[in-house]
């Protein structure tokens with residue numbers, strides 16, 4: 006946790022926030038810190054009848070409303086060692102089996118890291134098994150199929166499309182559901198203010214934190230099945246010193262109202278239990294005139310979002326935005342209003358050398374009235 010972000014953003018207790026109280030958090034004595042920031046310590050709620058102490062681990066404060074529940078579900082991930090040599094990891098992974106959390110997690114890390122950072126690979130992230138783009142096939146020829154290779158950078162292209170429709174800003178920027186973090190670095194390159202990336206998924210966020218803390222991008226690249234290769238790159242992104250990554254809940258953003266100039270939620274709204282609440286939280290933490298972007302492939306899962314809360318397509322998303330804005334106006338608080346045209350963008354999710362998924366992602370931009 007960088008000192009600059011803690012001091013400028015003044016996070017509040019997410020548990021008290023749910024009771025309508027904006028209670029500041031204070032860094033408890035005894036933290037491990039240096040000029041760069043706090044690597045471990047406690048952030049304590051100042052309200053006496055709350056007093057929750059939120060840990061900072063590996064530089065990431067854990068600011069979630071149900072701290073005990075999150076730690077019970079995720080603590081083993083925080084305490085897991087970072088890396089093993091490929092041959093050692095392969096033996097351990099094979100023994101655990103493909104359905105073990107270890108393998109599920111690194112499969113997810115591989116897909117996200119490929120999209121965010123695949124451009125840094127020497128082969129541009131294009132796996133050898135995919136051929137050249139279609140057009141070379143000869144009708145009637147029995148040549149093997151050569152599917153179009155998945156293109157990394159979908160999340161970055163979506164961000165760029167959003168920024169092109171939003172006003173330039175100088176204040177703090179929030180990247181909600183930032184995963185492995187490339188968009189936070191892109192936001193820092195595009196604006197002069199502080200950028201904070203939030204995610205609840207520590208194995209993803211840890212890849213971004215590794216860039217902040219060690220200037221190294223390190224992730225498992227999945228070839229096929231349980232065959233992974235560790236990829237490592239020394240990286241430095243312009244403005245990276247203004248980026249920080251915290252663990253926080255998109256539905257309980259641990260900030261006072263009107264803190265940020267921009268709030269991005271790229272492929273997040275179909276990963277939360279209450280989509281209207283995400284929009285309301287974005288509106289709450291934005292300053293008047295602030296900009297927001299919501300992108301989604303409408304890829305709902307009943308394990309995350311109750312089916313009766315699913316938003317069925319672009320028109321329904323625009324209706325939801327308008328409904329949340331109407332509620333905000335009734336409550337006398339700022340409302341997020343669509344600004345600029347809605348867009349559909351290509352989004353590939355690379356699974357392994359021979360498989361990728363292809364989504365059409367819908368992007369809406371909005372500004373706070």
Ligand SMILES: [Zn+2]
Nearest residue numbers: 018021050055
């Ligand atoms: Zn509290």
